[in-house]
Amino acid sequence: MRLFPRSIRWRLHLWHGLLLAVVLCGFGWTVHRLEWTNELRRVDAELQQRMNTLLGLLGRPPGPQGRPPGPPRAETLEDFFPLPEDARPPPPRQDRNFDALSRWVKAGRQQRRWFIAWSREGGILVAEGVDKNPRSKPDTTRMEPLTPYGFTVRAAGEAPVRELMALTPPGDVVLVGRCLLTEAAASRRSALRFAGLGGLVWLLGVAGGGWLTTRALRPIQTVTDTAAAISAGHLDSRINVEETDTELGRMAGVLNDTFSRLRQAFDQQARFTADAAHELRTPVTVMLSQIQLALNRERSPQEYRGTLDTCQRAAERMSGLIESLLELAQMDAGADPLEVTESDLATVAADCAAMMESLAAERGLVLEKQLSCAPCRVDEKRAAQVITNFLSNALRHTPSGGVVTVRAGVTDGRAWVSVADQGPGIPMEHRARLFDRFYRVENSRNRGSGGAGLGLAICKAIADAHGAVISIEDAEGGGSVFTFTMPSDCASAAS
Amino acid sequence: MRILIVEDEPDLLRTLAQALREEGHAVDEAEDGEEGLFKAVETDYDAVVLDLMLPVMDGFEVLRRLREKRATPVLVLTARGRVSDRVRGLDLGADDYLPKPFDLRELCARLRALCRRSAGETRSEIVLGQVRLDMRSRTLTRDGEPVTLTAREYALVEHLGLHHGKVVTRTELYEHLFDENESSLSNLLDVHVSNIRKKLGHDFITTRRGHGYCIEA
Incomplete structure (x- = not known):
């Protein structure tokens, strides 16, 4: 086999490999995304629960008629955080159950979770587990009360975080967040697993495809070999037709017919040429021997005349023969169209x-x-x-x-x-x-x-x-x- | 030598016959395979020139049937130069093969060689005592001196020379020296023999009464 490209086999290999890779990548990516979305949904549910708890702790009811907030709506973070502002430290609110809050906060801190609550005026009511720079109150104009908004934030070089934010009916804004470190790691692991598995499947697919291609193209190789043998002069070679029902089998049948017809035409042509040569040889022989005989010795004028007569007859015959041969050749070649x-x-x-x-x-x-x-x-x-x-x-x-x-x-x-x-x-x-x-x-x-x-x-x-x-x-x-x-x-x- | 030509092209047949007659051979002609076979079987020719493409019966068939009866040397003449044809012809018993178009001199030389070989002679020169016979130039020398013979006389000496030491019957001599169109007058042979004796000495040809002639040297 030649090493590269100009063969159909290699092209088929190439395309097959490419297509398989694209399909596997698309499939893998989709599955990966779905998995991640599911994970986020789980995280959101958890965050929702925390938010409800927090709202309860802050003395804000989870919703009118105790209805839990619906599934979070995803928005971009920027919709809600226009510009950082100077934030005041949260004034302690006496009417809150701070003991419970601090216990809850402690548990959240261990799990890298945080929350912030802003008052309607923009001041931070309470914040825990967040960076030293307190964040300014999000823009609430587009928020509907008690509808949670979820977003994923990815900082470069750090694990992604998930935050959930909601507007309470009085106008406070509550945000709970957590780090997605373990989820991201799990997702990465699963992505790697997918990649590994996909690679394996790809290799198997390419190998199988290669085997199939070689098998499918083997008859073509047979056809090529036969054609080569014929072109090398072995006019009797024929393609061994085993599977007559396949496309290639039928093609081989057609080719064999063509070869037979060619062979016939070739034989006919060869016979024609041999016959033509034979027919021309006879008058040439007559002329040559007649002339040699005449030249052997001095002859009488009558004898010379006889020689010339014989030669003329032979030449006329040759001329007629050449005429006929030319006519046939022209008709074979279709060089002389009919004048109907x-x-x-x-x-x-x-x-x-x-x-x-x-x-x-x-x-x-x-x-x-x-x-x-x-x-x-x-x-x-x-x-x-x-x-x-x-x-x-x-x-x-x-x-x-x-x-x-x-x-x-x-x-x-x-x-x-x-x-x-x-x-x-x-x-x-x-x-x-x-x-x-x-x-x-x-x-x-x-x-x-x-x-x-x-x-x-x-x-x-x-x-x-x-x-x-x-x-x-x-x-x-x-x-x-x-x-x-x-x-x-x-x-x-x-x- | 007496030669049969079987050839269907009348002009070629005539030319070949004339050429061989001028060489001093007795020549019979046949225009088709059947006639050729009949003559070849009937007469003991020294050689047959046979064209392969013949009407009525083709050359191969003539050759096959002739070989059932006779071992006459056959020179096959054909325009078909294919190896398979040549091999087939030679395998059927042809002794030589000449493709058309040929050279008359070559045809004559090949016929001479055929006759020599069939008489067991391989050289083209026969030495009979003081007499030397050169079959290439068809000349005869005695003690180095050229002796002039007529074509018929030379043919007679050549035939006896090729079979020297053996007695050749008058019938055989007639068969080999005269063609079918000549009225074989019985004393014609004696005239030729006596002329040869005059030129080459009385003892050159011995007569065996009731048997024939012989060159004993």
Whole structure:
């Protein structure tokens, strides 16, 4: 494995780790806050109780009809403590139960608790456990009687404190507070525990996630290895598809299909190239040996003429072959787009037949035409090429004195043109491969009568470009019929 | 030497036949596999030049069937240069292989080598007493002096020389020196032998009455 980043595996790891960390942190923080809030609520309840006691001790009733003050309202401290003021020492109030107060104070002091009571005028009635600087009376304008207000104060470097403050109906303000040292320590401990636990969970999650990622990505590694093997030339390699139902299994299936198709195309191309080379080699061999023979010794002019004739034939054959190969290659590459026009296959066929007339006469054959209108949208030049090819094949294979018939028409809205010969016919087993490049029916592979075996391949390519179909049938009374049928959507509106 | 060429390309067949005839060989032609096989089985050729891509019956099949009957040296000629084709051809019993396009001189040299090997000779020079036969240049020297022979005469000496010490029948000589188109007049062979004796001495070729001819050296 590479150490870093450009791999999906590492990115997945990274994102997974990050997400897990965020979720854990959020969860931990929320739990921590909740815990702290609960703790404060408990502290507030305790403070409330103390305040009630204090109010009782100070001779202030806890509330009208003895109702205990409701839950404290949290406000910010600054709302109630505008500015420090000079405070007077609290005048002793004789009507209070000072013995009880002092006992209560002593107990509170041990637990780091304090209280302050301000008179309506702002003077401190009583204070215990607070700093030397007495605090000024809070701003009471926003306070409602007997509604306690709670706040947490955190001084830098010190433990937080919690204070509860309430306004008595006569206008005095009472504040009780306590230090949250133990609560803060407990909260810190719990936070640490959370962090530790969270870290552990994170590590486990990341490890598990890593394992899952590696497992999930293993098929991709297999695919990569196979593709690499194929690109290195092992065209027969295929991905081992084990889990065909998973997405990756299906992908592997699709890739395997692609590889097979590639392999096929590659083989076909290789065979085509080999065949092309073979077909070109033969005329080259003829030319080379003919020339070498001629040069071996002094020859008569007739012999030289014969040599040149042979060479010309070979060169013509090569030229024709190169022409056909180029045409096929161009059609394969789609370099030569069709020039489709409104036209009539019957007219095209008639032109082709007229061109082949002299050749037919030369071979002692009759060229018969049974043409009825077959309008369609077609590339006339290409269609003519197909028909001419059919015709020259038919003329080549029909014995002297025979008849070659060219027909055209429309059936089921599809324009067609056909050429029937009276040759030996084409055995079933050859028909499927007849349109393969360089394929020749074995018995006709005589160079005297056969072409290079590209004619029908070119016809097939032309038909494919048009979406047309070429079919071969047995003709009545021997021979075969080649039919070129255009697709139905090519039928012109005129039909 | 008598050679059969099986090749479906008429121009190439004609050219090869002419070239080999000019080399002094008797040449038969066949245009397809069936005809080629028939001739190759019927006649004891010194060598067969066989194209693999043939109509009617392909070269491999011809080779396979020929090997069931005869051990005639076969030189395979093909435009298919693939290793698998070559291996298949050689495994089926071809003795040599020449890819198209080839050089005529190479074809002739390979045919000579094939015939030499089949006669058990490995060098291209045969020494018969004072007479030296150079099969590369198709020349003959006696005591270092060049002797001029006609192509047919040379072919006769070469054939007897390749089988020197053995009696070669008249039928065999006819088979190896004349092709199928020549009317084998029975005394043609005697004329050639007598001409050779005039040039190389009467004892060079011995006649075994009722058997044939022999170079004993």
